[in-house]
Amino acid sequence: MSGNKVNAKHTFTVNGQAYHYYPIAAAQATEQGGVDRLPVSIKILLENLLRHHGNDTDNQAAIDALISSRGHASSKEINYQPARVLMQDFTGVPAIVDLAAMRDALVKQGRDPQKVNPLAKVDLVIDHSVNVDKFANSSAFEENVAIEMARNDERYAFLKWGQQNFQNFSVVPPGTGICHQVNLEYLAKVAWTETNENECVVYPDTLVGTDSHTTMINGLGVLGWGVGGIEAEAVMLGQPISMQIPDVVGFELTGKLAEGITATDLVLQVVQMLRQHGVVGKFVEFYGAGLAHLPLADRATIANMAPEYGATCGFFPVDQQTLDYLALTNRDQQTIALVESYCKLQGLWRDETTVTPNFSETLTLDMSTVEPNLAGPGRPQDRVPMRQLKTATDDFIALNGKGAQQSTAFPLNTGADDQALHHGDLVIAAITSCTNTSNPAVMLAAGLLAKKAIAKGLVTKPWVKTSLAPGSRVVTDYLQATGLQQSLDTLGFNLVGYGCTTCIGNSGPLPVEVQECIVENDLIVCAALSGNRNFEGRIHPLVKASWLASPPLVVAYALAGTTRIDLTQEPITTSPDGEKVYLKDIWPSNAEITECLKSVSHQMFEQRYSAVFDGDPIWQAIEAGKQANYAFSEQSTYIQLPPFFEPEYRDNNSNIVNAPILVMLGDSVTTDHISPAGAIAKDSAAADYLRSNGVSEADFNSYGSRRGNHQVMMRGTFANIRIRNEMTPEREGSYTHLQGQSTPLFIYDAAMTYQQEKRASVVIAGKEYGTGSSRDWAAKGTLLLGVKAVIAESFERIHRSNLAGMGVLPLQFMPGEDRKTLQLTGNESFDILGLDKKMQANQTLNAVIHYSSGEQRNIQLRSRLDTAVEVEYYRAGGVLTYVLNRMAAER
Template identity: 60%
Template structure:
């Protein structure tokens, strides 16, 4: 019946001279029910289910449940979703390619053809997370920063360059090109995807998952995409479905238009605050209303980018005339643009004026009410009006310094050029950075126009401000140059420092030594103003306590003012050549001036910059690699290591082994996130990972971060469960990644205890409370425990994706029956856990476990197997999802 439905819905579409085949939602609705008012984001999911309906992973009941969704705006049904492609950045993409390389080796060892191990779905990796602002405010900053980036990351880049040559359907955008989200928006995204299948040219919605949470920026182009962990991305890349619940969809209605002087950044900060307050975690947000017609596509992408900040899975903008206009501007082909229009209208995906889909809940915004805003001092949803920033900073400072008396108000600083007092509230960093705004010509050109007017008035950046310009693509440089605005930005210290994420992800680089010393000695509360998307405490720079998200022109304005205690709505930014005060309103560009400058952005700029986007510069091309099917692992490497996931696997899976007398590695409470489990941040010298690197001749100054070493399982497994805030109830009163090694009662780092148990062939269990595994650092939160020897996790409840990832790494998730907890059982961590009859396991069945206490008495309890589907059971029986894929290839 399932395949019959699909065949009945096959239809054709002719655009120009080309005939396309597609699965018609109109024909499906004739059998399933009216879907006219279904949110357009759910229509994309419905098409995906229709295209892959097979009676197994996708059933007709899945499609029926989506149609039934219209009755209540909610369902608890889980579906198997197959995105068209995968997008990665280098931090999260490296371990995925390491796994592919290890899979090739395993296939070759087992007698198969290693060359068959390739992504089955197209995968693109953009190197954008590794450049740091070491040099700034001079004409050679870009060259210096790229040179340092290549030196520090040569080993990783050589590996990715090998992958670029070795794998088909895998492309790498080299460093110094752009950030993954902007390259995706300007070039990779097609809105409607096409693929030759036998004798048919099939078309369907362009969809993707990405290994960066801000993948949602592509939602602005009518493309459904969001961020996932590495294991889900690898699974999708290898043709396996992503397991997900049919989401609630919150409708956000926009009416009216923005007032003069209000930017897309002001709008996005308002939207973020509203949606955070509304509550959209785990939900889709879909924008509708006639106000959308007055938002450029770059404005929409700016909003879509912030989906993680307002907590939604995605922030979707349906396809309309503005989508086509942007595709034409960014040099997509006329045939592709015509296809997008014809297909979206045929499938009911086109946005018409007055559309009112059914939503789970709704909220609305009159664009004319949006005010000039920043967000801070440490959360992106904490919007503050421009006139309220001074007060918000003072309130934070009072809290921060209330315990210190007397409070130091300023510290003397001498630089080569000048001597000055560094005051409380000094703007230490002003960065036009990251993807939120650099995709948007309106706000970028506004920054350039403001800089021009400031220079003409004789204003200068304050000497203590570290200023930087890190666009998301080279097109930005082209249109700033074409508008003649680059020299003015450079005069104020906003020289190009790199095409990458830089300050927004903490790659802000050091402040000048005298500035850092003054901040430390005076314990000064200083600020960073950045046009990025995240401003969490400690993220931007360890010495900068307050961080403020702002539009690019406001970033420039704060660099001129130099202090957060200045009220830019009333106080002067500085003084002109005649000594008269200059106010923000005096140099703020008009909407007409910005619009005129935007007219200079041409399709030719996009054509030029993306003509050879995968080639890279001479240094990238000069990286020597062997043209080999399998990677030649370097034994002395501390960045890229051959992971042991497949070293002992055989061509056919063995029967699942029961778990006898497993020791408890950790006894954890509620809301333990993947960020608690997964290695992140800096590597401490006295940690197991630090000791490992030191033993391999790496000095502490060269440790780099866990993120940069994700391709080395030895580092990552040593950092698993090592978060400084994790609390293991086996060691009361101790914070951090420690446990009690039960045989000797020693308190050890979790890694060291796990290795002792492995030497004794003792399996391990983790026992936890509610909501285990929420958070975003997903892949190593499952890979790390598996390498430590964890065979089973017993929880009161699981976060859905982490549960799926545990199964994907061969770890059994079991759920306590209602009312049963580690506390009601009186567990201390001295017990052993036995789980039997696993060879006969079925999805969702009751599993009996035997808990043996230290005094020898037993607790026999029933738990629920949280392997929920037949597909997941197959993965578990194979020892993991990648093992299953290898055997399928064999």
């Protein structure tokens, strides 16, 4: 088909409005099946290539390869250009800091700083900075907002400066909602339009986001996934995403959920199935008759957790459910009509007549078989049926050496004789995160359960910290309209903020008496949250077991006060009149939920999103400069000019020689372990830095809030309190030792010692290195610590890409070799050879291990620079310097 003009525009009309588009059908393949039976997600990529065909980022060979793939992976690279970028403030602030630093670098070169602007549409939603400091009272929301604004005024002033000075960049102020839910309810268009030379061109809405749960938008038929901040910055600056054609795994859904089963129960089973099957780096596309019984909000719940099952995305094609949701959320009628016409015209529409696409492989789930589920205690893919939670908790307690104390009561210092903690007790119950708060059915179910519990005189246990952090203000509207917010308030689930709280570790402090009891008795206590992440140490430093659950189950376990209970057989608690109350006694019926759903109206969405970018008076009063260059201050402990454009970070064309091992890690090390996240520990390198700059411990704030300061972030890299460096097995946390020595010291201090010696270092790791959230500082901090290469058994997708994008070389052990077979102790050093201008993608490199005994061993390592573009980024010292070099070269 080479030579065909496949990128010619065609025209159609909707309600008298003319639209131009690039027909996918024009790119018919020669082999049987053509484009008709391509997965819809692949058709969207194909349209992207057709639309950009002819410029220097696409070529006919890539189009041919994509059509020929028929849902199967290919090593052929394609260059994909999403329509827009979505950011949250934790990951967005450093991206905007980097753009400001690029402007600063251009000024130093005597060039116009205003050349640096996002070329793709960028929306940043401030949603990750609210902490649950205040809870279980009617003023919790107002108090938490006031604390948030006071803690983050400098960061927010910086973001406001960005909004005023960068073109194509919008900020949704704090207290509005979670980025993924704002995206789902307002920002996404499904069919994107762009007017050029009086022609309105329509194409699929696509995006990448700096949060791994960007995938939620795939529930709306919008192709999107999470990338690191580095890759997002490249897209912002007009660079394509270079990617290999993925496998597309088909997931067939049949039947419908039984009475009393929630979307959360379903998604936890889907997560387990797909994680066990193995879909890392693959697209998952859902199909089957069951989609007719799966509301859009349920689809979004499943799509949200694609990072948990390991897929790049979990995609649902557009159908009538999509149109109904667009109408509910107050999208205008022309947009809805355009979505229907365009998707049907392009073969992107799903209905009962749709022929099953070609997939690389398929799975099937009959939704009628799903039972009530939780997941934990430390991984979202570890599903535990509710009926087995008591046993799972007991097993975890025993595994941690506390089995003999399972029934021991440890009194709380509250003055009440009957208040005590036990192993397995619940200390946090949080309705939180984008995963479920976007779903009215499960939120209303939580409110109904609370109402029924109150009618029986039940209360939450006093040692449980309760909170409600919805993903949008519309949730509050329908909970208030049904009167269910009052019921939740009565049980302590008062509104604490509109943002991502407990799910990312912003759970705030526990009551003093609870904290003291846990610490003094080394208790294994638990959290229940309606979120998507429960990695060890993430939810709260003192909580060792965290269970993902539906919002109504979160309320139920708060009433029980423990996870050592089988709610299918045992009573939750006893009412004041002595009645044993079981879960079935207060669980809402589907009919009750359906009746409450009638209260959710498009007027709610119209009102809440009419002034979404305005913010409250506090935000409006923030002063931000209008100068083209940001005035970085050396005294600031929040925003600092990063060193990424200094000469030592701008060239990677020489071998790595005599590099010691900085850290040696095991399997499934997450970006939570690597990247600075959560509270800043008082006995950490970052704390030492803040104290030296006059910051009191009360004002340390979180690592996330200080992501714009590389001095804090590099000190917090590998500083998770639960990280286990195999070089210092006797202690957890941010410790290592220097090569040839045994004295533990902070990883940061060791890194600085090696840098003073002008020695690059390496990190050694096991399987699935870098799982979890798309934290750019997991790569940036690694770079600034002087690490030139990470050698692992395997990598998770986003972190591998981030390392390459920051100029850190991701390397993979050859099959059959790892840190154990090579007998690494941490006292070795590495030479990595072949790092010259002849490097290619996925190249096998020679390396030499120098052992402390004087022995040497030659091995081979596979470069995980997976595309030619990544090789170019690496050579330049990272994507930022690559783009800056191109800008500097322009006349």
